[in-house]
Amino acid sequence: MDLPTGWLEGLGYSPLLIALLALVGASLVILFLAPxxxxxxxxTKFPARFSFIKRHPKRSLAFIIVILVAIFGAYVYYSFSQPVRIVFAGQLRIERLNALKQVQSDDATVSDNSGIYLLDIRSRKEYAVEHLKQSDNKPADRNAAGMAPLDGVDLVIYSTGSRFTEARRVADVIKKNEALLKGKYTKKPGKVYIVRDGFEGLKKAGLATESGGFD
Structure with missing residues (x-):
């Protein structure tokens, strides 16, 4: 896999990695304390109903580990199935590498069939100085709040890293607008990703940028 610049930093803050480390740590502690x-x-004297534990201690220990793995699996499924996800740029690029490559290719357009839409909610002036290639610009203080989730296309929302709350606020409004349009989608509305480290993080993660604003 083509790992992007900044991928380790992004994973370092990933709740999935933290959960995995917790699982591994708990398993090691259990194995260490097994004797x-x-x-x-x-x-220990057990009631008759729990006699299996005493008769099969190794199986009981294995069962505990299986439960921990099941809890981790449920957490992973829950995290990835959420309609709105807060991610770091490194996480996003690792998870959606092919889609990002396609949408940023030379022959792509903002509305192509890559399945992902880059929404920059910084000001027009900031966007003109530098922005992600094939991204769209709808400033948070202007018309971004009038958007809704796209039909079958995942929406990536970002501002600057220091204005993360701005991106989150726009995402909340977009999800509320989805409820108003319920029944009008031909496909399932796409997920919404909020990039915590913003444009700077996406640039650091290796996404292509360009300059220029709107005519």
């Missing part, structure tokens, strides 16, 4: 666990079982 003490087995000795404790020998000395």
């Amino acid at each position: 003490a666990f087995f000795n404790l079982l020998k000395k």
Whole structure:
């Protein structure tokens, strides 16, 4: 896989990585304490209904680890299935690398079939100085609040890293507008990604940029 610049920084703040580390840590602790666990079982009297634990200590320990893995799997599924996700630029590029490459290709347009739409909500002036290639600009203080989730296309919203709350506010309005348009989508509305480290993070992650504003 083509790992982007800044991918490690993005993953460092990923709740999925934190959950994975917690799972690995808990599993190692359980395995480390396994001998003490087995000795404790020998000395402990269990009710008849829990006699399986004493008769099969290794299976019981394995069952605990399976439960931890199941909890982690449920958390991963929950995180990726959310209609609105807050991500770092490094995470986004790793997860949606092919779509980002397609939308930023030389022959692409903002509204192509890559399945992803880059929405820059910074000011027109900031956008003109430098912006992501094939991104659209709808300033938060102007017309971005009038948007709704796109039909079958994921929406990537970002401002500057220091104005992350601005991007989050626009995303909240967009999701509210989705409810007003319920039943009018021909496909399932796309997910909304909010980039926590903003334009600077996306640039650092290796996405192509260009200069120039609107005519």
